[in-house]
Amino acid sequence: MKYTNMNDYMEAQAAVCAQADQIDKELYLKYGVKRGLRDLNGKGVLTGLTNISSVVAFKESGEERIPCDGELWYRGYNVRDLIAGDGDGLFGFEETAYLLLFGKLPNRAEMEQFKQVIAESRDLPTNFTRDVIMKAPSADIMNSMTKSVLTLASYDKKATVLDLDNVLRQSIMLISIFSMLAVYGYHAYNHYERDGSMYIHRPDPQLSTAENFLRMLRPDMQLNHLEAKVLEVALILHMEHGGGNNSTFTTRVVTSSGSDTYSAIAAALSSLKGPKHGGANIMVMKMMDDIRAHIRDYHDDEEIEAYLAKILNKETFDHKGLIYGMGHAVYSVSDPRERVLKSFVKQLAVQKKREEDSLLYEQIERIAPMLIAKQRKMYKGVSPNVDFYSGFVYDMLGIPVELYTPLFAIARIVGWSAHRMEELVSMDKIIRPAYKSLMVERAYIPWNERG
Numbered sequence: 001m002k003y004t005n006m007n008d009y010m011e012a013q014a015a016v017c018a019q020a021d022q023i024d025k026e027l028y029l030k031y032g033v034k035r036g037l038r039d040l041n042g043k044g045v046l047t048g049l050t051n052i053s054s055v056v057a058f059k060e061s062g063e064e065r066i067p068c069d070g071e072l073w074y075r076g077y078n079v080r081d082l083i084a085g086d087g088d089g090l091f092g093f094e095e096t097a098y099l100l101l102f103g104k105l106p107n108r109a110e111m112e113q114f115k116q117v118i119a120e121s122r123d124l125p126t127n128f129t130r131d132v133i134m135k136a137p138s139a140d141i142m143n144s145m146t147k148s149v150l151t152l153a154s155y156d157k158k159a160t161v162l163d164l165d166n167v168l169r170q171s172i173m174l175i176s177i178f179s180m181l182a183v184y185g186y187h188a189y190n191h192y193e194r195d196g197s198m199y200i201h202r203p204d205p206q207l208s209t210a211e212n213f214l215r216m217l218r219p220d221m222q223l224n225h226l227e228a229k230v231l232e233v234a235l236i237l238h239m240e241h242g243g244g245n246n247s248t249f250t251t252r253v254v255t256s257s258g259s260d261t262y263s264a265i266a267a268a269l270s271s272l273k274g275p276k277h278g279g280a281n282i283m284v285m286k287m288m289d290d291i292r293a294h295i296r297d298y299h300d301d302e303e304i305e306a307y308l309a310k311i312l313n314k315e316t317f318d319h320k321g322l323i324y325g326m327g328h329a330v331y332s333v334s335d336p337r338e339r340v341l342k343s344f345v346k347q348l349a350v351q352k353k354r355e356e357d358s359l360l361y362e363q364i365e366r367i368a369p370m371l372i373a374k375q376r377k378m379y380k381g382v383s384p385n386v387d388f389y390s391g392f393v394y395d396m397l398g399i400p401v402e403l404y405t406p407l408f409a410i411a412r413i414v415g416w417s418a419h420r421m422e423e424l425v426s427m428d429k430i431i432r433p434a435y436k437s438l439m440v441e442r443a444y445i446p447w448n449e450r451g
Helices: 006-021 025-030 079-086 092-102 108-121 128-133 141-155 164-192 209-217 225-238 246-256 261-272 280-294 301-312 336-351 355-375 386-396 401-426
Strands: 053-061 064-074
Touching (some): 092 209, 092 401, 128 164, 209 225, 225 386, 280 301, 280 401
16 A cells, blocks of 8 residues: 555554553563562562662551651761751752762862862853854753763763763753753753743853852843742752652663763653653642632632532543642652642742732642542552642742753753762663563464565
8 A cells, every 4th residue: 555645654654563562561561570670569660779869758667658748868867857958058959969870978178179160060062052052952951961962972081981070070060051951952942942042141150050050041131039949949859769769760770881971961862751750730720720710719618629520521621531730650648849848838838929829739638638539449558749849849940841841950960960979889780671571473474475
């Protein structure tokens, strides 16, 4: 059969692929295969050891696993304590980055030296912004960042050297410039694709990562203390989340093959940009816009519950039956990141005069888990996750939606770097999981004898 155009061919052949690649889900049970490397209770398959972080959602009591309030630990420190300990300071991101990279909290002299190294590393090669970032701009800033990271390898004479001091140099450099790659990539897209004005503001060496992000993003470079503090908290909370999350595991898989830092981080970026991993807060924002359009009284529990029930029943919004921002692959009783971030949301909402929006979020946070539990059989509890509030925070800060996932990357590059170095130091085997073949042997038929 001849096809009149390429689209017709691809559509027809896609159906052939779908038939060839379909595997009966019952076979996963039959052969004991853990789909997504998780068992039926959602517990991850143990594939490695790490000293970097710990995610706690259950307490063990003999053979029983008892759900508990979620906890997130960085190098033995509770993330709540790290954020509280920084007080009103604005270099908590840098302090936590030092902790994750070096395994200890810095003293005053070590912290000042590390801040200086970060500031000095916050520099791009000559004409890199013009020749790389501004060329072929895209609304997908994650793709722009990935392109930039891979291109940076061409400027590094020791790009493939795996000595730990060299990998550390590369890691700190990427941690330092990720916000530049993201913001400059956005401004290039906004200018060339949306006819907006072009702003390429240099980072200020005296400012923190959070402050510089807002400074480079905004036309007037102005920001206030609360704005920078809330963004810093969000970055710390997204910095690391155990070795088992998709992008960190990707970093360790690529690292285990002996590949270079730029390739490993580009692979992690490609993993994070997937909507099942890094884009959840964008779906929360779209859902909230839809809810606002259909809810008149934010104080009316019955009206809110009725509309949320329609979302769950696939009658409205995107017809997927999901209340975005609710539930997590690991946490059940609570997501500690959500609880910490929520404590700052009200302050920012008051400053930005968004109290009514804040009220709606609180109402949904209270009603949705009860509604989900009532309508569905759940093997564990349902609670809001960090994505439920993070998009709202970014929106109040005037950050465009195109930068939501890149902000995640600006934080998570620290965790990726720590795990890459731990993999290089402690592991000596390539990660190579097994797949059971279901293939049936067939006799070859010459092409002129096929129907």
